[in-house]
Amino acid sequence: MSIPRHTPVAPTGLRRLAPGTGIDAHRHDEHQIVYAARGVLSVITDRGRWIAPATQAIWVPAGTVHEHRAYGRTDVHLVGLPVSANPLGLEAPAVLAVGPLLRELIIEYTRESGDSAERARLRAVLLDQLRHSPRHPVHLPTPSDTRLAAVCALLNDDPADGRTLSELGAQVGASERTLSRLFRAELHMTFPQWRTQLRLHHALILLAAGTPVTAVAHRCGWASPSAFIDVFRRTFGHTPGRNG
Numbered sequence: 001m002s003i004p005r006h007t008p009v010a011p012t013g014l015r016r017l018a019p020g021t022g023i024d025a026h027r028h029d030e031h032q033i034v035y036a037a038r039g040v041l042s043v044i045t046d047r048g049r050w051i052a053p054a055t056q057a058i059w060v061p062a063g064t065v066h067e068h069r070a071y072g073r074t075d076v077h078l079v080g081l082p083v084s085a086n087p088l089g090l091e092a093p094a095v096l097a098v099g100p101l102l103r104e105l106i107i108e109y110t111r112e113s114g115d116s117a118e119r120a121r122l123r124a125v126l127l128d129q130l131r132h133s134p135r136h137p138v139h140l141p142t143p144s145d146t147r148l149a150a151v152c153a154l155l156n157d158d159p160a161d162g163r164t165l166s167e168l169g170a171q172v173g174a175s176e177r178t179l180s181r182l183f184r185a186e187l188h189m190t191f192p193q194w195r196t197q198l199r200l201h202h203a204l205i206l207l208a209a210g211t212p213v214t215a216v217a218h219r220c221g222w223a224s225p226s227a228f229i230d231v232f233r234r235t236f237g238h239t240p241g242r243n244g
Helices: 100-109 116-131 146-157 165-172 176-187 191-208 213-219 225-236
Strands: 013-017 022-027 031-045 048-052 056-060 066-081 094-097 139-141
Touching: 013 022, 031 100, 031 191, 048 056, 048 094, 048 191, 066 100, 066 116, 066 191, 100 116, 139 191, 146 165, 146 176, 146 191, 165 176, 176 191, 191 213, 191 225, 213 225
Parallel strands: none
Antiparallel strands: 013 066, 022 066, 031 048, 031 056, 031 066, 048 139, 056 094
């Protein structure tokens, strides 16, 4: 990650990003909600990667060095909040569910029009809705152990790689038992859970580029399109055909 800019106030507003573009590393002294009403957006920190379609938003706590990357033509709605406004008490980035009402509140709040009293009322309702927004574990943590990082890199290069943890371990010089322990200790999930997260990340990126669902399922390693659709629906609340 490049040297971050320091912006004390987290901006509120709409940013339209072209496919493959983003916002370079920066931090601000306020919290921020990052929501892509169109397209798919990822937030990258030294702790990992978070990615969200239009049914989810990403919470970025104050002081977090982060950068954004857009996949597909992306409308990014940014909501800056003072450090006192943290209805979920989150101290690390998180992916939050965005229902229809919260979506409209975010979009309306990021418009430039409206007097201060009206915007204050709108923000109060937005925070109330956010307080009841469930968190989703759509997160790829960054490994520190070199052996674990090597396994993660192999699968990131080819998420359809179907090798077992034992077979991958043989390539990087670590036992299945050691790698399994490292997945739990460093990434706080099992190997199958992490691989599903990785495949969902790649699937969102491919879908944003217009790749057909059947091809996405194949390229990301699912046994069938129906298996992919089932996992996607359970994670994001809608089918991949509706993504974006």
